[in-house]
Amino acid sequence: MSYTISEAAEKTGLPPSTIRYYDKEGLLPNIKRKNGIRVFEDMDLRLMGLLTCLKNTGMPIKRIRDYVELTSKGDDTLQERYEIIKAQRQFVLDQIEQLQYYLEELDFKDWYYNKALAAGSESAINLDDYEKETGKKAPDDPNREN
């Protein structure tokens, strides 16, 4: 199947302006043209899925372009591409860990506001209760007197 830019936009969730921007930045090599108009194939849409993955996990556009360029150079660049993917995979693992840490901070805040709302006031909260009730240590937090 082939698609126009607006169809590709719908399929990928990226606005046409962004697709054109990615194309200009070299993230979409070998997009076909018919009378000057971009023609997207399924393979292009799958590439855009990968771009979205890399972008949404924090890879800068320039590095994505490097990866894409390496890909079109063939088997000689397998090792280099592998290093990029491995690094990004580790980066995602680190991000998840970081988010899980922040989640604990927000879990505490959630508990805190539940308590405060039940009591009608923040001043009524006994922070020792957090550990008693959840088994987790209260994180550092403003609103504390330590």
Added chain:
Amino acid sequence: MSYTISEAAEKTGLPPSTIRYYDKEGLLPNIKRKNGIRVFEDMDLRLMGLLTCLKNTGMPIKRIRDYVELTSKGDDTLQERYEIIKAQRQFVLDQIEQLQYYLEELDFKDWYYNKALAAGSESAINLDDYEKETGKKAPDDPNREN
């Protein structure tokens, strides 16, 4: 304990310029001054920890300021603050889920390059092997002929 801006910077990991910027943006209300010079207390450092948590989980500066402002208005704003924290907590859960999805895409790529490097070429890869070897379905990916 009290700290200068450079000590606060060291403790929080934020550069002094960023701390001044946050102060200007209203994220650090009630910072004391001594002869015009900022004096940070432990409570301020803990607040900065919370700011970092909110910022690093994707909350825009303006929304963080709203939250901070609500906090200094006292118990009347408990419900509103709770909503903000609850929404952010859910946002973090969604982010983790999203990252875990992207991780699977990268896991596939990792497998793919391992295979390709072992064989010396991408063309030698049989994508059906991914499910056979890992029990996971190969995600959509460029480099595939489907």
Added chain:
DNA sequence: CCTTGACTTAAAGTGAACTTTAACAAATAA
């Protein structure tokens, strides 16, 4: 007394990732 170093401000500059604008081309519907 003077220099050094750490602080202050307002304002301008930066980099990333788009988005918008303006002007134009080609195909299609009325």
Added chain:
DNA sequence: TTATTTGTTAAAGTTCACTTTAAGTCAAGG
């Protein structure tokens, strides 16, 4: 035939979150 729709480009504009710069204040040390 004309109007509308959908595409094209280069270039300028936007937003966010800082960072840098320039000019100044102030306390401590030599």
